Amino acid sequence: MMPRHVSLISDEDRAILENKEALSGMIRKYLEFLYENTKQEYWFEVRILGLDGSVKRRMFRIKDIGRATNYIIREMNSDSRIKGIYVTINPAGGQKGGSFTNDDILEVINLPIDVDVFHNRAPSEVEVSAVKGAIKRAIQELFGKYNFRYMVVFSGFGFHVYLKVNPVEVGDRNWQAAFREVGRELADEFERVLKESIDPNYSHLVEDAVDKSVYNPSRIMRVAWTVNRRKIGGTIYEAVSKIVEISGANRLEIDELVKKKLREGITTREELHIENMGGTRLNSEEKDALVEALKKYYMPGRRHNLVLGFAAFAWHKGIRVEDTLEVVRRVYVETGDSDPWEDRERAVLDTYSATLKNYRSYLGKGTIWELNRALRSYYQRAMVKKKEEPSEYSVTSAQKVLSNDFDLLEWLIERTSDIIKEVDEKSGRVTYKVSFVVERAGKVETIVLKNTERTEKEKMFYALNEDFMAHFGVYIVDPLSIRKLNRQERSKFNDVLAKIMLDYYAFVTRNAKEIVIEEYEDVKNIFLDIIETEVLEIVKIDELNSISGDRVDELFRKRIMIYAENENRVYFDPHLLEYGAETRGFARTLAKFLHRIGVIDKKTWREVRRSKSLRNGRHVYLYYLISDRFFDFLEKENAIKPPIKTIDEYLDEQEYVDLDEIAGESVAA
Numbered sequence: 129m130m131p132r133h134v135s136l137i138s139d140e141d142r143a144i145l146e147n148k149e150a151l152s153g154m155i156r157k158y159l160e161f162l163y164e165n166t167k168q169e170y171w172f173e174v175r176i177l178g179l180d181g182s183v184k185r186r187m188f189r190i191k192d193i194g195r196a197t198n199y200i201i202r203e204m205n206s207d208s209r210i211k212g213i214y215v216t217i218n219p220a221g222g223q224k225g226g227s228f229t230n231d232d233i234l235e236v237i238n239l240p241i242d243v244d245v246f247h248n249r250a251p252s253e254v255e256v257s258a259v260k261g262a263i264k265r266a267i268q269e270l271f272g273k274y275n276f277r278y279m280v281v282f283s284g285f286g287f288h289v290y291l292k293v294n295p296v297e298v299g300d301r302n303w304q305a306a307f308r309e310v311g312r313e314l315a316d317e318f319e320r321v322l323k324e325s326i327d328p329n330y331s332h333l334v335e336d337a338v339d340k341s342v343y344n345p346s347r348i349m350r351v352a353w354t355v356n357r358r359k360i361g362g363t364i365y366e367a368v369s370k371i372v373e374i375s376g377a378n379r380l381e382i383d384e385l386v387k388k389k390l391r392e393g394i395t396t397r398e399e400l401h402i403e404n405m406g407g408t409r410l411n412s413e414e415k416d417a418l419v420e421a422l423k424k425y426y427m428p429g430r431r432h433n434l435v436l437g438f439a440a441f442a443w444h445k446g447i448r449v450e451d452t453l454e455v456v457r458r459v460y461v462e463t464g465d466s467d468p469w470e471d472r473e474r475a476v477l478d479t480y481s482a483t484l485k486n487y488r489s490y491l492g493k494g495t496i497w498e499l500n501r502a503l504r505s506y507y508q509r510a511m512v513k514k515k516e517e518p519s520e521y522s523v524t525s526a527q528k529v530l531s532n533d534f535d536l537l538e539w540l541i542e543r544t545s546d547i548i549k550e551v552d553e554k555s556g557r558v559t560y561k562v563s564f565v566v567e568r569a570g571k572v573e574t575i576v577l578k579n580t581e582r583t584e585k586e587k588m589f590y591a592l593n594e595d596f597m598a599h600f601g602v603y604i605v606d607p608l609s610i611r612k613l614n615r616q617e618r619s620k621f622n623d624v625l626a627k628i629m630l631d632y633y634a635f636v637t638r639n640a641k642e643i644v645i646e647e648y649e650d651v652k653n654i655f656l657d658i659i660e661t662e663v664l665e666i667v668k669i670d671e672l673n674s675i676s677g678d679r680v681d682e683l684f685r686k687r688i689m690i691y692a693e694n695e696n697r698v699y700f701d702p703h704l705l706e707y708g709a710e711t712r713g714f715a716r717t718l719a720k721f722l723h724r725i726g727v728i729d730k731k732t733w734r735e736v737r738r739s740k741s742l743r744n745g746r747h748v749y750l751y752y753l754i755s756d757r758f759f760d761f762l763e764k765e766n767a768i769k770p771p772i773k774t775i776d777e778y779l780d781e782q783e784y785v786d787l788d789e790i791a792g793e794s795v796a797a
Contacts, residue, residue: 158352170219262326277376284367306389311343417502437490439479522606585629677740
């Protein structure tokens with residue numbers, strides 16, 4: 129059964145969403161506020177989350193806010209299954225394959241306050257007005273006398289306050305812990321003032337509404353003037369995020385506050401019993417003990433923070449997310465919690481997916497003591513297992529692989545960080561360059577997987593094992609343990625390896641195909657950006673021979689495409705493709721993509737190239753597209769097509785020397 133859709137978007141806001149020019153201006157205003165106090169060469173990430181849990185991302189330089197805006201609008205309008213569109217609020221150092229992490233962020237320039245008021249239901253206009261007024265009064269009390277610069281955004285289900293700070297370089301983990309503590313204290317103070325500022329009839333709305341966990345440097349926030357879809361019960365509610373207010377001039381000097389926290393000894397050092405990370409499962413007695421401990425503190429007003437704190441605690445102790453969810457689910461059911469289960473589940477999953485966890489700010493000392501007491505037997509079992517780890521020169525032993533105590537396939541997959549597919553153009557032979565991350569060595573290296581026959585998969589593994597020692601100083605499986613196997617064990621071991629490598633090779637090739645699709649998606653978006661932002665207009669002629677090479681050169685220098693109607697071709701300047709030069713192999717991959725969808729009729733640009741002679745003896749080169757398919761492509765992608773003018777309309781607008789006429793006179797002479 130399909131979920132019911134309910135729109136909370138007003139007619140006024142809908143009119144803005146449907147007006148590309150107005151919408152573009154609104155989104156640019158939001159992005160320009162975020163990045164106004166940092167360098168134009170830095171990068172930010174646009175991340176698109178689907179209702180089905182899918183993630184799509186793309187990186188842009190800050191100087192390319194216009195291109196990012198076009199991308200956001202195009203993606204938002206192309207798919208109604210998008211949950212929301214987000215951006216990193218602090219700048220990073222460069223592009224990468226996955227999402228930006230805290231280690232990628234160069235400096236903090238924004239401090240967010242997330243007031244998630246209506247997370248489990250649709251708000252009324254009266255409630256929104258009451259909370260908005262209270263937020264404005266709280267901002268005035270806390271920031272007004274300092275004239276701090278801030279922006280308030282209504283997300284459709286809550287409010288985001290962005291406080292501008294003077295750029296401060298992101299430091300090590302201790303610095304990040306101190307920064308989080310500064311952010312949490314600001315959130316606590318804001319929540320206190322917010323409760324005092326709101327009409328008592330609506331005070332229940334802001335109880336525990338301020339999120340204290342949004343202070344990692346790589347934090348993403350929802351883009352203003354994008355659609356926010358939230359599933360509540362069996363209904364998908366659709367709202368629009370929009371800017372409420374931008375004001376102030378001064379920026380908070382957060383550097384001194386962080387240094388003060390560091391002097392107070394705020395660090396990431398935790399009194400952890402183990403660093404198990406999922407190797408040992410909870411048994412039923414341990415789960416029962418955790419449920420009973422949590423039920424004592426699971427009461428209205430504390431539930432959300434208790435779940436966040438327990439999830440962070442469990443992550444630190446190496447408890448698997450499945451076990452954590454089971455414990456929280458039992459507490460939820462046995463206490464008769466009336467809030468949606470999806471909210472509790474989201475709190476656990478979001479905590480496990482975040483980079484840093486701070487459970488002490490959510491759990492009191494008494495709660496932590498009881499949780500540790502409930503896990504005494506778990507710690508003992510995990511410590512015993514830890515002592516059985518292989519030597520420092522190997523990840524595991526042959527005996528462990530044979531006994532299924534070590535999931536070698538899972539280990540390989542988890543540490544595969546990048547896959548590059550390469551095809552030899554002459555032989556057609558395919559190889560895969562696979563980048564591995566090995567925490568023990570703290571390095572990332574790329575190793576080539578050769579396309580071996582099915583019966584030789586174990587040989588691939590032995591070569592990989594030696595490569596690991598060469599690159600990381602560690603074997604996957606200790607060779608000495610393999611040599612200790614008898615003949616029967618060795619035969620079984622090779623069979624196991626062959627199966628593992630066959631499955632791993634299938635994983636690599638499957639992901640390589642996905643990477644090719646992602647590459648096509650990437651070059652498609654860059655190509656559309658070029659058409660929308662770099663091409664000023666399209667001039668229509670009958671055929672290419674009806675104008676001179678000098679006229680072509682003039683049009684190209686003015687960033688104009690040429691539509692030869694009788695030839696069913698659109699000609700453009702090859703230099704336009706240089707705008708995608710930052711993406712490796714952009715022009716080559718774009719040609720393959722456009723050929724695949726029929727926009728060009730050959731596989732390479734060289735095959736769809738023509739030239740025109742200039743009066744000075746030089747030549748101007750042109751690439752062409754099949755015009756009807758090109759225009760259909762733009763329409764399908766919901767892209768902005770540059771305005772089309774006839775050659776006569778173009779000439780009438782120019783103060784020009786008639787180059788065609790001069791060329792004709794030269795020929796006649």
